[in-house]
Amino acid sequence: xNMTVARLTxxxxxxxxxxxxxxxxxxxLLVLSVVIRAAVGQDESTTVNILGTLALGTLVPLLGLIAxxxxxxxxxxxGSIIYLLAKPLPRWKIIxxxxxxxxxxxxxxAAVPTYLAGVILFGNFExxxxxxxxxxxxxxxxxxxxxxxxxxxxxxxxxxxxxYSLLWESIVGNFVSGAKTLSVQQWxxxxxxxxxxPGVVSSSVHLPTAVPLLIVVTLGxxxxxxxxxxxxxxxxxx
Amino acid sequence: MSDTAQQPxxxxxxxxxxxxxxxxxxxxxxxxxxxxxxxxTLSLRGSFGLGRSVKxxxxxxxxxxxxxxxALIIVAVTVYxxxxxYPDTASYPNYLSIMxxxxxxxxxxxxxxxxxxxxxxxxxxLYFSRPLTSRDYVQAKFGAMASAVFVLTGLPMLIMxxxxxxASMDFGYNLEHFGYGLVAxxxxxxxxxxxxxVISSVTPRRGxxxxxxxxxxxxxxxxAGIIYAVLDVHGHSSGAGxxxxxxxxxxxxxxxxxxxxxSGRGNIHxxxxxxxxxxxxxxxxxxxxxxxxxxxxxxxx
Numbered sequence: 001x002n003m004t005v006a007r008l009t010x011x012x013x014x015x016x017x018x019x020x021x022x023x024x025x026x027x028x029l030l031v032l033s034v035v036i037r038a039a040v041g042q043d044e045s046t047t048v049n050i051l052g053t054l055a056l057g058t059l060v061p062l063l064g065l066i067a068x069x070x071x072x073x074x075x076x077x078x079g080s081i082i083y084l085l086a087k088p089l090p091r092w093k094i095i096x097x098x099x100x101x102x103x104x105x106x107x108x109x110a111a112v113p114t115y116l117a118g119v120i121l122f123g124n125f126e127x128x129x130x131x132x133x134x135x136x137x138x139x140x141x142x143x144x145x146x147x148x149x150x151x152x153x154x155x156x157x158x159x160x161x162x163x164y165s166l167l168w169e170s171i172v173g174n175f176v177s178g179a180k181t182l183s184v185q186q187w188x189x190x191x192x193x194x195x196x197x198p199g200v201v202s203s204s205v206h207l208p209t210a211v212p213l214l215i216v217v218t219l220g221x222x223x224x225x226x227x228x229x230x231x232x233x234x235x236x237x238x
Numbered sequence: 239m240s241d242t243a244q245q246p247x248x249x250x251x252x253x254x255x256x257x258x259x260x261x262x263x264x265x266x267x268x269x270x271x272x273x274x275x276x277x278x279t280l281s282l283r284g285s286f287g288l289g290r291s292v293k294x295x296x297x298x299x300x301x302x303x304x305x306x307x308x309a310l311i312i313v314a315v316t317v318y319x320x321x322x323x324y325p326d327t328a329s330y331p332n333y334l335s336i337m338x339x340x341x342x343x344x345x346x347x348x349x350x351x352x353x354x355x356x357x358x359x360x361x362x363x364l365y366f367s368r369p370l371t372s373r374d375y376v377q378a379k380f381g382a383m384a385s386a387v388f389v390l391t392g393l394p395m396l397i398m399x400x401x402x403x404x405a406s407m408d409f410g411y412n413l414e415h416f417g418y419g420l421v422a423x424x425x426x427x428x429x430x431x432x433x434x435x436v437i438s439s440v441t442p443r444r445g446x447x448x449x450x451x452x453x454x455x456x457x458x459x460x461x462a463g464i465i466y467a468v469l470d471v472h473g474h475s476s477g478a479g480x481x482x483x484x485x486x487x488x489x490x491x492x493x494x495x496x497x498x499x500x501s502g503r504g505n506i507h508x509x510x511x512x513x514x515x516x517x518x519x520x521x522x523x524x525x526x527x528x529x530x531x532x533x534x535x536x537x538x539x
Contacts, residue, residue: 158448166339
């Protein structure tokens with residue numbers, strides 16, 4: 001952790017109204033939850049639908065994508081990363097710092113709002129809100145590290161990350177159930193299933209598979225990002 | 239500088255461009271429309287990475303392949319199993335509504351390429367020092383982006399139509415539905431290009447543009463889906479269709495189904511005939527409004 005790098009990263013991510021724009025995303029989730037709670041009352045299937053598809057299925061990957069790639073992508077894109085790399089600071093420390101900032105962003109903008117939306121929609125029954133909140137937290141950590149890696153290795157990090165979360169997790173996962181074994185979303189859901197009361201949350205991956213995969217992917221992506229950053233070549237604008 | 243400004247207006251002007259003897263250009267001056275056309279061609283080619291480095295071809299070409307391959311597979315399977323027509327769920331306009339995420343990703347990836355770099359590298363003043371006006375610039379860029387999306391969406395339609403002729407399926411039926419597919423493709427291109435360009439005209443940084451466009455498209459989609467499901471489950475199935483006004487892809491899909499009386503996919507359809515008119519008007523209005531916003535955005539550069 002390096003506080004200066006962290007401060008610069010936070011400013012890059014959230015400075016100049018970008019933070020407010022990013023805040024619109026969880027605000028939308030909360031407003032929608034309030035409206036739906038007022039309209040249809042406390043309803044388990046609606047809550048699972050909203051938290052599952054909107055929060056964990058869309059907002060968390062999206063925030064992970066924006067925070068993970070946004071923490072390092074624009075700097076590599078405009079070349080200003082060399083000022084950071086020229087400092088006597090180990091590259092892995094830069095990666096760890098940026099990862100911590102990205103994770104912090106997903107916690108503030110995705111995991112906490114998911115929990116709050118769950119509480120608004122369904123109260124604290126069946127541990128549903130907590131389960132999805134923890135699930136969003138875990139998914140946020142994994143997404144942040146994967147998308148940070150994408151941000152280091154490719155200039156089209158957002159699109160590549162999007163193809164993973166849209167094409168692989170949603171479309172391919174719907175047709176080929178085996179693809180779901182390698183889906184961050186399903187891993188997070190399997191953790192959520194463990195926390196919530198039995199039979200409320202469903203996931204297609206078992207917990208003993210999900211947890212090691214989560215740890216390996218998160219640590220592996222971070223380590224690989226550090227290795228790639230230590231031999232980064234700056235490309236010019238295409 | 240200040241004392242020249244205080245000179246009385248009757249004094250001879252001091253600011254003269256001297257002819258220092260360079261050879262003059264005496265060829266034809268091709269004018270505004272030629273410049274607009276050139277910019278259009280350049281942007282259209284650029285959005286598929288043509289005339290650019292290999293690296294910038296990868297992504298648009300990969301997306302083009304992703305949207306065309308399933309169409310080829312459908313054609314192949316239909317020919318092989320000797321069906322008399324394509325399966326309804328994946329025939330012309332429905333195919334596009336299944337593949338709409340490719341359109342969204344393409345727009346998110348390529349709309350900032352069209353606009354953001356001109357802002358960031360300050361190339362706009364160079365454009366506007368030519369006969370090109372800001373309105374021409376917007377016209378060329380909007381036209382190029384919409385055409386690029388139309389190529390992306392029209393190509394699988396063309397593949398399916400040619401496939402249908404090769405398999406000697408019913409010509410009239412396929413021609414009719416090919417037409418419906420092209421109308422859907424036109425709607426997609428106007429709507430998505432408009433949304434994408436407006437967002438990317440705001441930011442000079444490509445990365446933020448990509449993220450913002452995809453966020454808007456995905457979140458509106460997901461929110462519409464949630465509201466639709468909630469209304470549908472709780473017995474307001476007639477009102478549920480109105481939730482689709484915020485989802486660009488369902489907007490196009492349901493409007494095309496309504497216009498041509500198609501069965502569509504599943505039970506998602508326009509709320510009523512009035513809804514159909516509203517949806518159609520909304521597509522055209524959003525496209526027109528985004529064009530207007532772009533013109534306004536570039537007026538003061």
